[in-house]
Amino acid sequence: MKNQKPETKRKKPEDKKRSASGGAKSKSSKPAVNGDFEPKIVGFLCNWCSYAGADKAGTSQVKYPPNVNVVKVMCSGRVDPQFVMKAFEKGADGVIILACHPGDCHYKEGNYKAAQRHRMLLKLLGQFGIEKERCRFDYVSAGEGDKFVKVIKDTVDTIREMGPMKKTKKSTSERTE
């Protein structure tokens, strides 16, 4: 159970130094704009597993990029698609939702609901022209500090590689409020 594949599985960028040095090795033919780009990412973490997993990474003092800003909810089941749309509207380049592993949700099944909603959300984002890679869903348990770090690094790399959200694509909000 603990090793569920993330929903949005991406090729791991090979070298993160590349971005710092401004080199463009993006697999698309996009121009090399991503060097100094610091993505803004909002992370919705459930209180019981994922937030605790983030704390675990903290107590192990493993360093990771500061781009993900955590917003705590009691359960991933609380993550309303509106939150994600709001984050994009307010300038996020990516969103990540972290939940307890299947079967481990403190409230039994909130994470199943969250996973379901995430699938719906990806369709909705598509309609707004937002790439689905910008909204990731994954599982992190309270003990998985290392996985938390990996997921964060991975997400930051991915979004960095994709570049900032295009301005025109951002205003999705009015309809959802």
Added chain:
Amino acid sequence: MKTGVYFCNCGTNISDKIDSEKIREEILKLPGEIRFRTIDFMCSEDGKEALEKDLKENGMERAVITACSPRDHENTFMRVLSKAGLNPYLMQMVSVREQVAWVTEEREKATEKALRYTNAALKRLALQDPLEHKEIDICPDVLVIGAGPAGLKAALSIAESGRKVVIVEKTPVIGGMPVRYEELFPNMECGPCMLEPVLGDVLHGEHSGNIELLTISEVMDVVGSYGNFIVKIRRNPRYVDADKCIGCAECMTPCPVSAKNEFNYGLDERKAIYLPFAGALPNAPSIDNAICLRAKGRDCRLCKDACPVEDAIIYDDAESIIERNVGAILVAVGAGVYDCKKIPNLGYGSMPDVYTSSEFERILASNGPTEGEVKTAQGKRPKSVAIIHCAGSLDENHKEYCSGICCQYAFKFNHLVGKKLPGTKIYHFYKELSFPGKEEFTLYHHAKEDRNTAFVRYRDMKDLKVEKKGAKKAVTYKDASGKKGSAPADMLILCPAVVPAEGSGSLGNILEATHDKFGFFEELHGRMDSAQSKIKGIYLAGACQSPMDIQKAMSQGMAAAGYILSGLVAGRKLEIKPITAVVDADRCSGCRVCMSVCPYKAISYDTEKEVSSVNEVLCQGCGTCVAACPAGAVKGNHFTTDEIFAEIEGVLA
């Protein structure tokens, strides 16, 4: 609104990586009356005092605590707020130690991130509502369903503490399964002797006045929630007044009709007025209306005529529906065994002298159908007995789990057969052997050392076949190493998988308690909270939650009693945490999506007003319904949509 931002240096844990001066500078630029202060070790006694004093002296109305993880000290600081006269929910904690200082390489970046978090906390905090812990009155009485070892042990200890307990038992007797066993593993204690003191205490002990025992009864309906359940119970007539009856059994002899005795698995018959077995408690017979001639309109009075006590037999006894108010419910309905007809190669039901372990327990019992004599259908002493372990257990085609208790009773049988029929060959066919614990191995050791006992390990149930060879039976097998063979078996004892008790599905529906994938009652947490169900106020004990022996069933009973006694205290109110969902009736369209997503059955629907409402005792505050409500009519206290929007804006500013 005066808001204080309190920044804990945490020695140098935080201040090393986060520049508090920079934060002060930026924070004080924000609109509103904001005060910023650093404190060393805020969680220390000095730190808490400094915080309290600062809040009071500066008339602060809300507080942001920029410190360690709320998982560490949120409660600590909420208490400080309360002491300072503030509502503790007007606080927002920012985890800058675990989630910023300790994990960010550069000081500048860490400071920026801490600033974003502080900003978000301030924005969110401005919208937060003061919340109150509510208190409700509770009923400290308890309902126990099932009068087996687990239920009775719990009932007794709850009664001993002075609480009222209602026990609902569906059969006419108490004691559960073990009162049917002559001897018990691991120490070969006499079953009835071991349990009788417990049963006696329930019936006539010092605290039996606190126990209301309802036999031949069942729970029909339950409404309400933790602290205040209303239970509807159907009490079927016994037709015998158990208080007046002296248990002489005179009534049974003249009774002209009989039926198979279900307590002996149909291996013998009993009358329409009957005691299931000698020594059954309560020691008063009951009349089975399904066969009694009076129920068929005949004016038979033979039992009443034989009864030496006036009015002990009540022909016009009738079913009654009674209601009880309780604060907690303990489910202790035990388990059943797997239907061995589903494993046809073992010959159960199609060949003589093939018994399940439960049947064999009765055959061994001196108050059983053969009065303890082990003989074949032809009345002969069996020269060989095969005991088939794991019949349906550890088997993907039947039940995947190990039933845990079978090995032990199988070696109990080994011992008893050896004692009753010295020289009889006993073959154990097993997939795995399991008897963990400090006492449990002894019976196995005896069996292993016994020259008349042989072991055959098999891999798959299909590698065994019970066959008739003339008048004799034999088990032909392929053992785990692939070797084929055959063992004579005048008698076979099957150890079926332990399965959920009949009717646990419908009982679960009544209680709204969930079952696991095998159909056993599901625990709140298998390791940490195994005596609680997922529904608050409904507790579990014994074999209804998993196969287990008497020791564990009794311990679970005690564990459940512990939860109940510490959670529900007479005179004390039940405190309800305010982080729950609340339905705004004006906005609710009555679509009931919230009900379908609630894992705690905490939402009900008012058909008259056509709106949903949340029971705050049951609600655990996950917020799943809040996110699901298409009308935005459900508010998640302390995690409202507006609060979270503000936080999102704050971190992105």
